[in-house]
Amino acid sequence: MAGGRGPEIAVIFAGSLYSSDDIFTAASLDLKGIFGRTFFESPALPWNYTDYYAKELDPPVFRRFIFFEKKVDSSSVVDAKLATMTVEERFWREGRRQINIDPGYMTLAKVVLASRKNYSHRIYLGSGVFGEVELFHRDGSFNPLPYTYPDYRDETFLDIFAKARGLLRKNTRCI
Numbered sequence: 001m002a003g004g005r006g007p008e009i010a011v012i013f014a015g016s017l018y019s020s021d022d023i024f025t026a027a028s029l030d031l032k033g034i035f036g037r038t039f040f041e042s043p044a045l046p047w048n049y050t051d052y053y054a055k056e057l058d059p060p061v062f063r064r065f066i067f068f069e070k071k072v073d074s075s076s077v078v079d080a081k082l083a084t085m086t087v088e089e090r091f092w093r094e095g096r097r098q099i100n101i102d103p104g105y106m107t108l109a110k111v112v113l114a115s116r117k118n119y120s121h122r123i124y125l126g127s128g129v130f131g132e133v134e135l136f137h138r139d140g141s142f143n144p145l146p147y148t149y150p151d152y153r154d155e156t157f158l159d160i161f162a163k164a165r166g167l168l169r170k171n172t173r174c175i
Helices: 021-035 074-090 155-172
Strands: 010-018 038-041 062-072 099-106 110-115 123-126 129-138 141-144
Touching: 010 021, 010 074, 021 062, 021 074, 021 099, 038 155, 062 155, 074 099, 074 110, 074 123, 074 129, 099 155, 129 155, 141 155
Parallel strands: none
Antiparallel strands: 010 062, 010 099, 038 062, 099 110, 110 129, 123 129, 129 141
16 A cells, blocks of 8 residues: 655635724734744735625625745644634624634645534534635636635635745745
């Protein structure tokens, strides 16, 4: 029986939904304290795909991605999810979140989100955390799957992941 290969080189990213720039700035400082230096940050983008977060975040809602520099084992996404939940809790006011932080990991081959919610296409990773492949890379670009969230299907978001992947690819050539 042939031996398996280890996990791909991965980096943690955090996709945040928020309505207050001040809260995002404070939370991103917390995230950088946990995950370290960044190699790419997206601009703030309007997020109007559903009204799911309207009661918590007070529209208008924005989305930003932060990609962290440190190369990690993909299983560390479990710890990343638990850590981002702690950051979210720091910004709870009057029983509601002021920021939603969805961590995941990106490799040259895929983008995986961590979630506390189970569903038929999610795989249990441990400590109450599930993983879901959102995008896979083929034929020179990231591609969505049937269950991929609408914002992750959007060309603007696909471009963000393509740019981050290009930077990761350039950086991993030196390893």
